[in-house]
Amino acid sequence: MNNKLMKVVGLLLISVMLLAACQPAATATPAVEAPAAATEAPSTDATEVATEVAATTPSCGTEPVVLKATFETGFDIPFKLAEEFTKQFPNVTWDISQDQFANLITSTPLVLASDNAPDLLRLPTMVSFAKDGLLMNLDSYAEAFGWNDWPVPQLNQNRIDADGVRGSGTLYAMGLNYSLTGVFYNKELAAQIGMTEAPKTVAEFEGLLAAAKTAGLQPIMIWGSAKSGMGLAFPLQQLMAAYGPVDPINEWIFGKAGATIDTPSNLVAAQKLEEWIKAGYFPVDVNAIEYTDAAARFGAGEGVFTFNGDWQNTGYDTAMPGNVGFFLMPPAEDGGPYAAMSAPLTFGIAAKAKNPDCAAFFLNWVATNDAAREIDVAIGGSNPGGPAGATMPEVAAGSVTAETLAAGPVMGADGGAMDFIANATSSIFAQGWTPELQKMVGGQQDAAGLLKAVQAEYERELAQ
Amino acid sequence: MMTLDKQPATLSASKRPRASKRVLRESFIGWLYVLPALLMYAVFVLVPFVLTIVYSFHKWNGVGLMTWVGLKNYITVFEVPNLIGTIFNAFWLVVWFSFIPVGLGLVVASVINRVATGRFGEMARTVLFLPYIIALVAAGIIWGWLLSLSGLVNQILSAIGLGSITRAWLGDFDWALSAVGIIGIWVLLGFCTVLLSTAMSKVDPSLYEAARIDGSNWIREFFAITVPLLKQEIGVCLTVTVIFALATFDIVYVATAGGPGNATSVPGLQIYILAFAQRNIGLASALAVMLMFLVVVIILPIQRLNKETY
Numbered sequence: 001m002n003n004k005l006m007k008v009v010g011l012l013l014i015s016v017m018l019l020a021a022c023q024p025a026a027t028a029t030p031a032v033e034a035p036a037a038a039t040e041a042p043s044t045d046a047t048e049v050a051t052e053v054a055a056t057t058p059s060c061g062t063e064p065v066v067l068k069a070t071f072e073t074g075f076d077i078p079f080k081l082a083e084e085f086t087k088q089f090p091n092v093t094w095d096i097s098q099d100q101f102a103n104l105i106t107s108t109p110l111v112l113a114s115d116n117a118p119d120l121l122r123l124p125t126m127v128s129f130a131k132d133g134l135l136m137n138l139d140s141y142a143e144a145f146g147w148n149d150w151p152v153p154q155l156n157q158n159r160i161d162a163d164g165v166r167g168s169g170t171l172y173a174m175g176l177n178y179s180l181t182g183v184f185y186n187k188e189l190a191a192q193i194g195m196t197e198a199p200k201t202v203a204e205f206e207g208l209l210a211a212a213k214t215a216g217l218q219p220i221m222i223w224g225s226a227k228s229g230m231g232l233a234f235p236l237q238q239l240m241a242a243y244g245p246v247d248p249i250n251e252w253i254f255g256k257a258g259a260t261i262d263t264p265s266n267l268v269a270a271q272k273l274e275e276w277i278k279a280g281y282f283p284v285d286v287n288a289i290e291y292t293d294a295a296a297r298f299g300a301g302e303g304v305f306t307f308n309g310d311w312q313n314t315g316y317d318t319a320m321p322g323n324v325g326f327f328l329m330p331p332a333e334d335g336g337p338y339a340a341m342s343a344p345l346t347f348g349i350a351a352k353a354k355n356p357d358c359a360a361f362f363l364n365w366v367a368t369n370d371a372a373r374e375i376d377v378a379i380g381g382s383n384p385g386g387p388a389g390a391t392m393p394e395v396a397a398g399s400v401t402a403e404t405l406a407a408g409p410v411m412g413a414d415g416g417a418m419d420f421i422a423n424a425t426s427s428i429f430a431q432g433w434t435p436e437l438q439k440m441v442g443g444q445q446d447a448a449g450l451l452k453a454v455q456a457e458y459e460r461e462l463a464q
Numbered sequence: 465m466m467t468l469d470k471q472p473a474t475l476s477a478s479k480r481p482r483a484s485k486r487v488l489r490e491s492f493i494g495w496l497y498v499l500p501a502l503l504m505y506a507v508f509v510l511v512p513f514v515l516t517i518v519y520s521f522h523k524w525n526g527v528g529l530m531t532w533v534g535l536k537n538y539i540t541v542f543e544v545p546n547l548i549g550t551i552f553n554a555f556w557l558v559v560w561f562s563f564i565p566v567g568l569g570l571v572v573a574s575v576i577n578r579v580a581t582g583r584f585g586e587m588a589r590t591v592l593f594l595p596y597i598i599a600l601v602a603a604g605i606i607w608g609w610l611l612s613l614s615g616l617v618n619q620i621l622s623a624i625g626l627g628s629i630t631r632a633w634l635g636d637f638d639w640a641l642s643a644v645g646i647i648g649i650w651v652l653l654g655f656c657t658v659l660l661s662t663a664m665s666k667v668d669p670s671l672y673e674a675a676r677i678d679g680s681n682w683i684r685e686f687f688a689i690t691v692p693l694l695k696q697e698i699g700v701c702l703t704v705t706v707i708f709a710l711a712t713f714d715i716v717y718v719a720t721a722g723g724p725g726n727a728t729s730v731p732g733l734q735i736y737i738l739a740f741a742q743r744n745i746g747l748a749s750a751l752a753v754m755l756m757f758l759v760v761v762i763i764l765p766i767q768r769l770n771k772e773t774y
Contacts, residue, residue: 105740105741106740106741109525109526109527109743110526110527112527113527128525128527128528128743131528132525132527132528134527224635225634225635225720225721225723226720226721226722226723226724227718227720227721227723284613284631284632285612285613285631285632285635286635287632287635287636287723287724288612288613288632288633288634288635288636288724289632289635425742426741426742426743427737427738427741427742430737430741431546431737431742434723435546435722435723435724435725435726435729436725438635438723438724438725439637439724439725441724442636442637442724442725444637444725445725460544461742461744464523464525464742464744464747
């Protein structure tokens with residue numbers, strides 16, 4: 001009898017332990033402590049900074065400083081920049097910890113709330129951290145360094161207003177560089193299907209896709225496994241910006257009250273994507289392809305076109321040197337405005353940082369120092385941003401980086417910069433776009449249903 | 465302590481206190497021995513367990529202020545199809561992770577015990593058990609390759625003339641969950657086989673002899689002797705594998721991450737996404753509590769089944 005009882009008790013314990021393993025943040029810091037500390041921190045720091053600003057611009061001084069930083073594993077840019085920074089300012093050394101992006105999402109709130117918060121950190125998301133008072137208000141630094149005079153769209157994505165809406169208000173982060181998305185193509189294969197210049201309209205682009213299909217080539221290579229998130233969000237958003245204005249899309253991403261993704265022009269875009277799926281322009285196994293697989297298969301010559309961003313430049317230039325071209329997604333009508341997703345590689349300063357001045361000085365240095373800008377472009381492949389007149393580093397002619405850098409200002413002049421629809425809330429990608437687009441690929445969701453389902457998930461997450 | 469109060473007053477006054485002191489001291493020392501384990505258990509199991517239940521009644525993002533919302537999180541679990549759907553997926557996985565490995569394990573163990581005694585039997589058991597000791601993450605990645613469009617599974621299918629049914633198994637709405645289930649069979653079959661075959665070796669051989677003299681074949685022996693005598697072990701196998709199925713996370717996370725379109729999403733995965741990506745600790749906790757409740761509700765009858773053999 002006892003034995004049986006023990007077994008039942010044991011099993012209960014096992015299930016409890018399994019649950020304990022699944023259950024979240026059991027050892028999280030007490031809930032009450034963090035906001036109290038955080039509301040204090042920025043205000044005191046802000047006044048401190050303000051008084052300092054009056055005297056001099058913030059800097060790293062001459063005394064030894066150890067900058068505590070959290071970077072993302074697998075991305076070399078901040079590490080190389082940190083190295084170069086120490087070369088130029090030997091009194092500054094680094095205490096860098098690093099982690100995968102997915103882990104940063106889960107660990108950043110705890111790291112920010114801890115007493116040992118980093119001075120500088122890669123921000124996986126920012127609105128909730130800013131709302132909880134965990135991030136340093138950078139407005140006074142922006143004034144001191146003149147960031148507010150930089151070309152307008154650069155800083156807007158890092159601003160958050162009092163209602164938690166991004167796009168305007170207080171500055172909470174800076175970008176190390178600014179990515180750009182569009183269509184990459186395999187030059188050899190494109191020549192095979194008779195492409196001589198970049199398509200000027202969506203219809204022209206569709207003509208090329210159809211030609212590729214007829215020629216027995218894979219028209220578009222893209223990823224779509226839930227493990228990397230659904231890559232069809234890229235062509236979908238590009239189509240949205242081709243068929244409609246950019247501003248409502250950004251307002252939706254930034255969480256503006258009443259914003260909806262379910263608009264008539266977005267419906268046209270989603271229907272176009274559905275058409276492309278049915279026409280077989282995407283790989284049949286797209287729902288099982290991971291990001292790295294798609295890049296590898298495109299590099300191996302499978303796919304005439306692919307939708308991606310300039311962070312992949314170095315990879316493309318290595319896999320197929322001289323054979324990758326880039327163009328911005330064409331507008332619906334000839335002569336219409338060009339648009340692209342463009343997001344900063346976001347870095348912020350913890351509200352509890354011990355060396356906020358030095359961290360801010362570093363962020364300013366990254367965008368304004370020539371050596372830093374060169375590292376930014378050579379390693380990251382993206383536009384380093386910065387003041388309007390800053391020198392653009394030289395890149396090898398014929399490289400895909402040269403093409404993406406040239407395309408940036410074209411898109412910028414049309415005011416076509418958007419953040420990613422995948423970034424609207426912290427899990428709209430995992431819980432909304434990815435499953436719903438996968439369903440569309442599987443024939444279980446149509447264009448109208450897709451937008452409705454994602455909008456419902458969006459509202460649920462914002463209300464939480 | 466209780467016994468102390470109940471002592472008859474007639475006992476010699478000089479002897480009792482010393483004896484009770486000893487008992488007290490012994491029980492105190494006993495508690496001291498247990499204390500470190502108890503403390504660990506309390507900190508890492510009991511406290512998180514209670515906190516999870518507390519969180520499930522709150523709206524909380526893990527850092528900010530907690531607000532009491534009553535049963536709202538539990539209602540949301542039932543309202544959102546993606547969440548309640550995970551529970552149905554988990555039940556489907558019970559078939560693959562539990563019923564099939566236990567059933568197949570019984571057959572395999574019985575065959576091994578009958579025809580492959582000695583070294584060959586040991587080898588067969590070892591080979592079958594190997595998947596169980598391989599890290600689930602590694603298993604998930606390797607199976608991801610095997611089941612991909614150009615993977616080994618499709619190559620074999622094409623080679624034997626079944627090219628028309630090849631597909632990206634883990635990316636197919638109709639097949640993804642079953643494909644994950646097959647990974648589960650591969651992992652758990654060895655565990656069930658080893659456990660059951662050990663139990664079979666303890667069954668008195670004279671029972672089989674008697675059955676054979678009476679002219680019964682392997683199938684009759686299997687159902688008349690093996691299965692009834694192994695009821696307890698079958699119960700243990702079912703218990704372990706059902707919990708494994710309902711609480712599974714790693715295989716799904718690595719093989720499909722819940723895709724395509726939530727077709728393979730399980731409660732463990734949603735709890736992870738809700739808690740750590742969406743930072744909706746309350747809703748995640750509510751789903752976790754419901755998962756625990758489900759595990760207990762399903763496991764208790766299996767335990768009852770076990771009792772009947774005594």
